[in-house]
Amino acid sequence: MEKRSYLKEFTKGIVKENPVLCLVLGTCPTLAVTTSAFNAIGMGVAATAVLICSNAVISALRRFIPDKVRIPAYITIIAGFVTIVQMIVKAYAPAINDSLGIYLPLIVVNCIILGRAEMFAGKNPVIPSILDGLGMGVGFTAALLLMGIIRELLGSGAIFGIQLLPVQILIFILPPGGFFVFGMLIMLANKLNTRAGKKVKSTPCDGCPMAASCSQKSCENGEKEAAENVG
C-alpha cells in the first residue's frame, strides 16, 4: 500500500470512510442505542476505546498471528479489551451500563472493530493503526451522536434529557424511526461524498468507500473488465 500521511489515516474515518454512514458497518448498535444522545456517546466512546486498543495490539502482533487462525485470534484480543471496558463502565458509570445493556458486551462482534483489524491493523504498523482506530472511533461516535440527537429531539422533544420541544413524535425513538433516520443520514453522507468531487463510477469499486483498503481481487478484475469493455 502506498504511503499516506498520518493525518489522512485519522481523518478518513470521520467523513470519507465513515464506518456507519459509508461503510455501513456496526448497524446493530447504531440502530439500537441511539434512542438518546447520551446513550449514543456512551456507546461511541466504549467502542472507540476498544477499537484503538485492539488495533494497536493486533498491529503489533501481526507478524506472529498465523494467517489461517487470524479471525479467532483477533476476536480473542477484542474480547479481552471489551471485558476490560465493560468492567470499567460497570465500576464508574453504572447508569451507562444499564442503558446500553447487552449492547456493551456485544461490541466484541461489532463489525467495525473486526473490520478494521482485518482491513487495516493486520497489514499496517502500529502508529497508523492507532490513528485509524481513533479516526474510525470518532466517526462512529459522531454518526451515533448525530442520530441520537435527531431521534431524541424528535422522539422525546429533548437533547441530553433537556426538554426543548413540546411535541413528541414517538415513532422516532421506536425501531422504524431509527431505520428512517439511518437511511436519511446515509443519503446525506452519500450526497456530501459525491459532491466532494468523486469520479463518475466506471468500475464496481470506484463508488466503494472501502476500495482504498480492500484487497479483494474483484476490484482489479473489475477494472480490467471495464477497460476491456470500453476497448
Place this chain on the structure above:
Amino acid sequence: MDNKLYVSSSPHIRDNNSTRRIMLDVIIALMPTSIAACIIFGFRSAVLIAICVSTCVLLEYASRKIMKRNTTIGDLSAVVTGLLLALNLPVDINPLIAMFGCLVAIVVVKQMFGGIGMNFVNPALAARIVLLVSFPSSMMHWVTAAGAPAAAQIDAATSATPLAAPAGTYSYIDLLIGRCGGSIGEVCAAALILGGVYLVIRRVISPIIPCVYLATAALMSLAFGLDPLYQLLSGGLLLGAIFMATDYTTSPVTNWGKVIYAVGCGLLTMLLRTYSNMPEGVSFSILLMNILVPHIERLTAPRTLGYVKKAKGEKK
C-alpha cells in the same frame, strides 16, 4: 378522403380513461362519506378535510419542484390521498399532527419512492400508521358522534369505537348511519357502501378485492364466534376494503392475485382484531399485504400464449 384506413402499431383501441378521470371518480365516491362526516361530527370535519387536502397538494407540488421533476398535482392523486388521510383521523386531532401525516404520506411514502405509481404501500394508510404509533393518545381520542346511544349529549364526549364497546351498545342501524365513535370517515357504513357501488359501476375498481376481503373477514369472525355483520360494519373495515386495499399501485393486477391478496387482508384483519393489542387490524393487514404484492404478482403471472410447461426432468 382516403384517410379512413389507419395503419399504426398497437394499441388500436383507446378510451378516455386517464389518471385524472379515475382519481376524480374516487373523489366523487368519497363524497357521501365526507358529507356524512360533516353531518355527524360537524363543521370541524370539513376543516380537517380541507387542511389535509390542501397540505397534500402543496407538498406534492413542492416536493416535485425540489426534485426538479414535472408537476403532477393535475392528476388529483394528492387530493385523493389527502381526503383518505383526513377520513382516517379522529375529528378533534391537532391540525399540525394532520399536516405531519400529510408529510409522511406525500413526501416520504410517495415522492421519495418516485411519485404516483411507484409507492410500495398506500400513502394514506402508511401515514395513518405512523401517526398512530407516534401520537397514540390523540389518534385514539374518539369523539362520540351526534345522536350516538353512548353519548350523554354533551359536546365532544368521547366513547369507545364499536369494536371496543361492550356488546349491545350499538345496533346495526347505528353502525350503518354512523351513530358511533371512530375516525371521521369510518363511522357511516352506508355512505361507504354507496361510494363503493359507484366505483364498481364506473369500473374504477374490480369488485373482487372488497368482496373477497369482506367475505373472508365474515368467515373468520364466524370462526371466532363473533357477529360477522357487526364486524363488517364497524371499525375501518369498509373504508379499508373499498378505498384502501383497491389502490392500483399496491394491489395485484391478476384476478387470482387479487383473490389471494384480499383473502390475506381478511385473515390478517380478523387475527389482528382478535389477538393484537393495537386497535389497527385493517390498517396493518392492508399494509402487510401491500408489501407482499410483488410476490403475489410473480406467483400468479399468467402463462404466455403458447408456452407449454416442461415435464419434470425434461431437459431444455
